[in-house]
Amino acid sequence: MQRIIQLLSIAALIFFSACSSDKKTAHTHAEQVNYTCPMHPQVVQHGPGTCPICGMDLVPVNTGGGAQELMLDQNQMALANISTMVIGAGNLDQYKRLNGRLVTDPQRTAYVSSRAAGRIEQLYVKETGVAVRKGQPLYRIYAEQLAALQQEYLVATAQTAAFPDNARFQQIEAAARQKLLLYDVPAATLDRIKQQQKTDPYLTYTSPVNGVVAAVSVTEGQYVGEGSTILQLEDYDQLWVEADVYPAELSQVKTGQQVKVTVSGWENEPVDMQIDFITPALQSGTQLAQLRGVIRNRDHRWQPGLQANILLPAASRSNVLTLPVDAVIRDGKGAHVWIKKGADHFAPRVVKTGTETADQVEITTGLQSGDTVVVTGAYLLYSEYVLKKGANPLATHAH
Structure with a gap:
């Protein structure tokens, strides 16, 4: 009988020791940082290394729901094409966009x-x-x-x-x-x-x-x-730019007015143009008038038929915080940007936007002058956050 009691005591000790060990192991794994590939989130491991699919360095991410940040080293930021800018107050020029096209100048035919x-x-x-x-x-x-x-x-x-x-x-x-x-x-x-x-x-x-x-x-x-x-x-040394104008917009344009033109595929290279002519009557079968101007066609890089946009100056505001449009991530829950913290940490920040142009957006709340904001690669950070944290940045971000 005494022998049986001793055996039961030993078994109980082993059982409780095992349970304690399992709890410690589970707790350790809960705090452990996992590593995954930015391009292939299905690759996950419990230590640093490279992705077996693409060879990229794995990104350390704490999936336990702790800090709302992502960490990337310099190589990963370069591969993801992540760039930043320090936001500051400046001018915001507003433009009204008119749809147009390039056509051959008949005077040079x-x-x-x-x-x-x-x-x-x-x-x-x-x-x-x-x-x-x-x-x-x-x-x-x-x-x-x-x-x-x-x-x-x-x-x-x-x-x-x-x-x-x-x-x-x-x-x-x-x-x-x-x-x-x-x-x-x-x-x-x-x-x-x-x-x-x-x-x-x-x-x-x-x-x-x-x-x-x-x-x-x-x-x-x-x-x-x-x-x-x-x-x-x-002769394609110069081309006509024709744009459609609604009757309600005719009061905003006049002959001799200076405007900017962006050609499809060269949106980052606007050119100046003077409005030379506005049709005195609406086009047959439409409720549209047309305006026309001439632009130089350097090296014949543009062809007649390309889409173009006329940017009419609408208003200008000063001393406002602005960001490139692509820097702001929008969804059903609102808008946010990504802030760079230190050398390799990125965190989401909720913002509210105001006036927006074709390439700039005003930030009314959420940022202040001097913040370092991600301007390219923000969507990649957003996707990584959703995949690694399992939540939308706006759903868990502390306001």
């Missing part, structure tokens, strides 16, 4: 037409989109009408040579030469014809301007009439 009826013997430019320079050969034409005018010119030059003192013959020669010049026959060609005393029914015409071939209207061997369009050339 040239139509190359046939000066006489004839047959297109050769096209030197056969494709659209080809850039041509002023004076570059475009087409060669056979024209009997021009050959007849050349013959008249040769007769007049012969008469002048036979009677050099006859003013009448000199006038006839000058008139015959001028007639050919009006048909755009080059002066050098006329000098050659006069020297050789031989007509040339095949004439080559050159480009009158610099431009890009927008349309080719004929083919080789085709007969064309006088005035028929051969090519259409467009």
